Every structure is written in C-alpha cells, then in structure tokens.
Amino acid sequence: MSFRQARWSEPTVFELSRPGAIGVDFPEMDEELQKELEKALNEIPRELKRQELSLPELSELEVVRHFTRLSQMNYSVSTGMYPLGSCTMKYNPVMNEELAYSEKILNAHPLQPIETIQGCLEIYWRLEQILKEVTGMSRFSFQPAAGAHGEFLGCLIIRAYHEDRGIHSKNVMIIPDSAHGTNPASAAMAGYEVKVVKSNRDGCVDIDELEKIVDEKVAGIMLTNPNTLGVFEKNIDRIVDIIHGVDGLLYYDGANLNALLGKVRPGDMGFDIVHLNLHKTFSTPHGGGGPGSGPIGVVEKLVDYLPSPLINYDESKGIFYLDYDRPKAVRKIKMFYGNFSVLVKAYAYLLRMGGEGLRRVAETSVLASNYLLHKIKKLRGVTLPFAPESPRKHEFVVSLSRLYKETGVSAKDVAKRLLDYGFHAPTVYFPSIVEEAFMIEPTESESKRELDNFYESLSKVINESYNEPEKVKSAPHNTAVGRIDEVRASHPRTMTPSWRIYVKRSGKL
C-alpha cells in the first residue's frame, strides 16, 4: 500500500488577499434605512468608531478553493483507520449529518415559547430515556459540551451533595495514576485536592493503597472502567465499598464505555455519576477538536443537584417543558441546554444500533482490539506491561521501550512512520505509567482486512527500525509536511500564535 497525502503549500488567507475582492453580498438598503444609518453613524462618538481593520479580501471561489485544499491535507476517519487510543474514532454515520442540517434545528432559538420547540425537547427527553437504560443512571443533564466539561459538573455535584448534608470537610478527590489528564484538572478546577492512587501489577487500582489513603476527607474517586490500559477494574466492588464507606461518591469517566455497551452498566458497578462522550461512544464526529457533548447522568440521590433546566414531560397537558423549579440544583455550566445538534446525531445513532447493536459494538470492538494485541505483542521489541494474560477491552497499551533500547527508535518515531503507510498513529506516551507507551483502539468499525493491513504496516515499521532506523527516525515522508520542529514552535523567541505576530516577526507583509 502506498500513501501520498496532498501537499498544497497553501498560503494563508492573508497572503491570498487581493484589495477589492469580496466573497459575500448584502441587500441594498433603501432610503429610509440609509437615513437611519447616517443618523446612527453620526451619533457614535468618534473615539468609539473603528479606526483600522485588516481582514483579508478574497473572492468566493478563492475561499472555496483555499479551504478545500486545506481539507485535503487532513487525515480523518473518512480517509482511513484512526486507531487513536482513548478517542474511539469509529465511523461517523453520514446520515446523521444530514439530519442535523434540518432547518427545524438550524433555525430554532433556545428561548422560543415552549409550544414552538416541542420537537427539540422531545429529542432531549427520548435521548435521556435511552441513556438512562444504557448506563443505569436516573437522570441526565445535557449541558456539558465535552467530557472534561462533564467532569467539572460532576465534581460540582459531588460538592453540592456533601454540602447539602452539612459536610464541608471533604476536599480530596482520588484519581488513579493511569487516569486521563482531564480528571485531575477538572477536580482541581472544582476546588478539590487531588490524591493519586497507584496502579498495581495488574494495571488496576491498588486496593491496599486505596484503603491506606482513603479517609473522611475523601469526597470521591474518578475512574474509567475499563481503565486506560484497556483492563477491566475487576475489584470494582471493593473500590465502591471503600469509597461509599466514607460517604464518598464514585465518578465514571465514560471515555471507555464502548467496551461495555449493552453488557455492563456503570450504574450496576456502583457508580454514582457518569459522563458520556457522545463524540466517542455514540459516533458523533469530533470535528478536529469539537464540538462534542459530555452529558452527565446521576443516581437518584443526586438528581436534585443536576443543573437546571431538566426536560420533563407533563402527561396531563401532553407537553414537554423546561423545569427550573429545582432549589437544590447547582448553577448552570453553559449557556442554554448544551450542544443540541450533537445530541440529534447521537440519538439517530442509538436508534440505528438498538440494544442488540450496542452489545455487538462492545463485542466486536473488544475482539478487534484483542486480535491486534494477539499479533502485535509477538513483534520484536514490543512488550505488554501489566497483566499479560488478562484480555484487554476496546483498547490496549504496549510498550516500545525494548525497541527503543535496541534501535534508538522511539514510540514517537514509530507513530510518525505509520503515517507514511496511510494510518493515523495510535496514542503515544499515555498513560504515563507505561514507558514508550503505544495505545491502540481499532473500534468496531474496521474490517479484518483493515486490521491486518494495520498490523502488516506496523510490522514493517518495526523491521525498518532494526534495519534502517534512520528512515523511521526521519519520518514521516509521505505526508503534507515533514516532521514538525516542536521546539521552535513553542520557543518564546519563535512562537507564532497568529498572523499578526508572524508579520511583526518577519518584518514584512
């Protein structure tokens, strides 16, 4: 297989600017509007009038061409396999985009009278019913725009719960050393002190250590299950007992839920709060970094603390409505009610899959992952740290530290070289408890042929690492640009976060 990404050497829109060009048109204003405009412009104090404005000028075609060329220099799920661990880069169904482009969504204002937005509210309500069943939670809030946003809200809810019970001394959040970086960052933002619990030899939370560090000051624990190594925390019942034993709450980071859909529910494991990444598990596209959606589900005793409004159905009147009459609710964390158009896509996906389909997602994503692991762990220079005999779930983490010692080729180098073979790289250097970590999540979307192709390519890269390491270390060669100078990119003297700074730096226009 040969791969050549488009290389356009595309200038910036600023360099493409031609004085006088424009890419839009506006209605002509009649005399009355002109008169009002003149009045208005006369009334604006001089010191509040815009003095200078240097946006580029392009024709419509130039804009279309520019951004089309840029898109051709972007790898995506539509382009090829994207086994980026922890990101669940599954197929994003095309039909969902079409549905989300309905005028009934695009043109709906969030503050319209309730009787004119029944369609939107019904989607909220129906989606919530499904998510409740999938997770075992009692109610959901859809305000969070992303997983980390949900984590932040979850922490605020934990605080509200304890304070409502008159407990103000709980200021510690327990987080495993293998957790996503957002977990400790969210806990800290919500005012908690983070205590890290180590993983044991099986890659699971070390129960003895957990017992040692848990005391009355512990507000809760934030966990993924399966964890970021792809290993199921089989002692989850012990963890639940320990945390609940000090009246702490268990927070489930849903980033890895794909592995358990339709088989095991966070609620049944004993979790009190769950966030879901609709842009991972439920197929909504990630858009190069968002918009996503990270709804929060809670068990019954925490429902009162979810932020307002909740979307309820009034059976007697037969209408859906926004419920703000909830005195214990924590404050809002986002304008309006969350990323609605993302929710529509997730709802469509869930209906397409049904209960049976979701279970199949879990099974085939786990099979794909273990199949790759079975083959990859035999490759020279590759080792599988933590519980080598235990099956992984939807993802797995191997270490390339032996390869690095033997050849000088790092996990980063291997990742870059894989790009040359037409694959997106796995997640590298995460979790940090694995040296030269290489984290692979194939998802349920890929065929056996694609999995085999990925394996073959990785195998070639490993061979190259032993035989012609320079080729790997200087990769990638077939991509839109060669390897980036990351040091220069963030160095104070060369860092260029905008075109304005670039112009200033280079002294030219």
Added chain:
Amino acid sequence: MKHPFIGLTDEEISSMLSEMGLRDINELFKDIPQELFIRGELKFSKPLTESEVSQIIKNILSKNIVLGEVKLFMGGGVWPHFIPSVVKEILKRSELLTSYTPYQPEVSQGILQALFEYQSLMAELLDVEVVNSSMYDWATALGESFRMAKRVTRRNRILYPHYISYERLEVARSYTEPSHITLQEYSQSRIDGSVDLEDLEKKMDKDVAAVYIEYPSYLGFIPSNIREVGEVAHEYGALFIIGVDPTALGIFESPGRLGADIVVGEGQPLGLPMNFGGPLLGIMGCRMDSQLLHQLPGRLIGLTETLRRERAYTMILQAREQHIKREKATSNICTNQALCAVAVAVYLSLLGKNGIVELGKQILARTWYLISRISKIKNIQIPFSKAVHFKEFTYRVEDKKAEYILAELHKKKILAGINIGRFYNDLPETILACVTEIHSRSDLDVYVESLKEVVEK
C-alpha cells in the same frame, strides 16, 4: 448480526477467534465478574434502518415552529444571521469533520492551518495578538477569563456591570466559586448605560483582579465611557476584560484599542446557526504578554517550520494544558468547538474587511429604524434611549405585561423578543428585541404595525 456500522463479518469473527485460540467472543469478557452483566438485551429499541430513523427524527422535529415559519426577533446570546452556503459546504468536508484533535500535525495540516487562520482573523477583528482556538461559549470563556485574571494578578475580586447577561454571570459563578473569587457588581446609568465611574472607583482597590464589561451590552447598548472603565482598571493594576459580540466590530472600535487585556465573546453570529442554543463558539484572546499567554486556557495553534524548514502548523504551549500538567493545568478543557472556529474562519474570509463593515452597517441601520418606529408608538418606553444601540434594544409597554405583549405578537406569527424583566429589578416587564441583516424592511414594518395593534388593543 449484520450491521452497516460494524466492520467485521461473521466469517471474519470466526477466523479471528480461531487464530486467537478462542471459541467465543465472550471469553474476552471473562475477567468481568459475572454478576455485573446485564441479563438480556437493552430494550430501548431494536436496530432500525436508515430510512426508519430518518422518518422518526423528521417527525419529531416537525413539531418545532422556527424562523422561516415565523418571524423571529430574538437574540440574547444566540442570534439569527445569514450563513453563506460556502460556510456550510466547508463544514461538511468529512476530512475536517471526522478528524480528531490534531495530535499528529504532519497529517493534520488542514485543520491546523484553518484554526490558525481562525485565531489570526479573530485577532485582527479584536485587535489583540493572541486568540485561542476556542472555548465552549461566551459564558464559559467568561468564567475562564475570571480564573485567568486571578492567576495572573493573584488578586481575588472581580467587578462586573449591573446590566450583565444573567445567564452568563450564572455560568461564570460556577467557574469562580471553587477558586474563591468574589464577584461584585458596579452601577450603570439608566439613561444611557454608561458606567458609573464614581461607583466603580469606590469599589476599586489592590485586591481587584479584573474589571469586566460587555460591548455591546447584553441589552444592546454601547457603554459610551468604556475606555475610561479600562483606564480605571489599569490605574489599580487590575486587568480589563471586554466581552464582545464580534458583529459590532466592523463599526465600533476594537477591544484591543479600548485597552482590553483579555477579550471574550460569542462567535456564533459569524457563520454558525442557532441550533437551539448549541454548539456555540467561545472567543478568548489576550495581549501578547508572556504572563497572560502562559495563563491562557485552551488550545493554541502556532505557525512554525518542519525540521526541513518548510512552513507548517502545530499545537503550541501544550505545557499549559491538562494532558501535560494534569491538576496544575490552566484549565481542564480538552475537546472544544474546533469545527465552529473553522466556520468562523471561512465566514470572515468571505466577508473580508469590507464585508464586516457592511454587515455592521446593515445591522445598525435596521436597529435604528426599528427603535425609531417603535418609540413613536404611544405608551412605549425605550430604556437607555440616549445610548447608541446595536442589534438589540429593550422596550416596555406601560400598563401591559411583557408576557402578554409577546403572546399577542406570537399569535401574529412574530417571536418578538425575550422577557428580561425578571432578571433586573429596575427593568420590570421589559422586552429584549433583536434585529439583524436577515430582517427585511417589510419584516420590520410588520413588527411595528403588529406591536402597535397589540398596544392599542
């Protein structure tokens, strides 16, 4: 089970299992305690086909009545604007749509350059040097800006204007309360919305981290002494934070030139649909000052070079972010609103410097037209009538409830505004109306005539 979204066929599954020495997929789940498994299948639905799902969702959505079927004059944080087809077309490019955060920049130059251009175009519009590649919305950007101000100044109090958006303030409090930042209000004039500088000065001291103002305000007026507000803030060593609706900035002076240290705002009006309130786009930028820059939350894309010295783009200053710094990060934000930022980059590229000025004029003319016609209706009061308004303004009808007015106009197929009376003690029964370039002269005349009928009824 055959399903179009599942990659493996039954034959492939069998062959993979036998290669692994397994008989059944469930052997891969044997490490999970038996009692945790769901008995049976989730019941919410059986798998449905594309055409079935499409029909179900269209049926549900048909219950909405939206702009196009009614005339809509509502803003208040999300506004109706015209979106050129080109913006929609580029957003549908699945190469951008179905990519992840650009962790491998060499294959992600498309999204990286587009985001760099968003940052750069927005930096020009705001007149600051640095803009991050997005927060969730104006409200969360505001909350983050308050936290940032505390980290930069090591002070604990932030001052905000009386006529702030209630909802934005509420969200900001969610962000500030855990870090023990005190928020305190300063007064504004009922006549023209200008800031009561005396009151502001009284509240200033060495513990004030920042002074915040909205421009235009939530109620549509331009605070005429905004520059002086910034001067007062700086006099006390506090930061000056301006929150903007960027559609005003073709006409009105830039936040940068008004002295802003940090700028936040809402990018939705620049090319994004209302979408029932989300996704939106949180704008957040600052002056190029090393202290500010290193405390700025969110993704930043930089222009740089490859090792072979070609021009290229990549994420920069990641050491501020959660995946490196964990609990010491500037923010927990990871997934943001990247594709919305791309929409704005496309929109601003189409408009260019003349388009953004023309957009401002179109909105300004209509705002003034509507205000002047409405103010002639008897029994109507226009608060802040001495101020310059842009895009939004408030009015109240003497002796009539706002809810009544809105309901009567709704009967005439006009969604005439938002009842904001409950948020401000001093503005009872008041309606916030919004007018943009999408409204024709006749739309405006219909509004005026209909309102007149309701008022005189």
